[in-house]
Amino acid sequence: MKLYFIPFACSLATRIAIEEAELDAEFVQVLPGGRLPDGRPFSAISPMGYVPAMETAGGLALTEGPAVLTYIADLAAEGVLAPAPYTEERYQMMRWLNFISTELHKAVFAPLMSSAPPEGAKAWARALAAKRFDLLSARLDGSDYLLNSFSVADAYLLSVLNWCEYAGVPIADWPVLLGWRSRMRKRPSVALAMATEMPLREAA
Ligand SMILES: N[C@@H](CCC(=O)N[C@@H](CS)C(=O)NCC(=O)O)C(=O)O
Structure with missing residues (x-):
């Protein structure tokens, strides 16, 4: 999976979650002006132009911090990043x-x-x-x-x-x-x- 981030923006929380759960991820920095390192506009990934944005291994494109964080929590071993569902x-x-x-x-x-x-x-x-x-x-x-x-x-x-x-x-x-x-x-x-x-x- 890929995490699009801006240093010290709210996307830092997703990086912390990935580190805490020892998950594998590629981190792609969004550059000033909303450009990606390969020159594409970031809005091609995140329609509102904001981080965090994720592309999952299964091809899901996900934005909105709480949704991204919950997704990462559900990839981690139970109890590492979130309480079990339905509790x-x-x-x-x-x-x-x-x-x-x-x-x-x-x-x-x-x-x-x-x-x-x-x-x-x-x-x-x-x-x-x-x-x-x-x-x-x-x-x-x-x-x-x-x-x-x-x-x-x-x-x-x-x-x-x-x-x-x-x-x-x-x-x-x-x-x-x-x-x-x-x-x-x-x-x-x-x-x-x-x-x-x-x-x-x-x-x-
Ligand atoms: N509703 C979004 C807001 C995300 C957001 O505000 N991200 C800021 C960084 S903390 C951002 O990317 N700002 C750059 C911009 O809007 O161009 C969420 O909860 O994820």
Whole structure:
């Protein structure tokens, strides 16, 4: 399978999941301007032009982070990246993936990291941040993971919280989240994924 990625974008979560489960994958970097290394436009793979996008060994083209992460989780051995289907924990995973995607990634971070946001968008996003960070902080207080054990939801949350400094979100105001992010960055799959993408980001 192939994962199309931009260094330190939300596609980092999929790389972490692939490393954690020790799966084989080819990684294709989407270059500035939405081009692929072979010169094709990335929109030929991802109609909206965004990562993550995957091509599976069976020929499935898949976009949307929560769907891509769940696909990878289902390729991994049971319990490595996700709770078993039909369990209550599985629905909690879907809840957190959706929360991170809609309430954090798109509602808070996308406007704060936009280079040309509509007037008032950044103030609106900042106003939303506190309640969402409070909820996460309450969940992770005394717990190492969003679920009972590591899952793709943690990989996605870590990837989004990596953007706090760039977006101007004062993560230190939530010491539980700051501590969780530091511990998560030391997890071998996370450390490896970040170390792989760091030079690519610096060169981009
Ligand atoms: N709804 C998509 C959004 C993905 C997304 O926003 N990706 C960003 C990086 S974090 C991106 O590729 N931006 C480049 C662009 O839109 O041109 C998902 O959940 O996967």
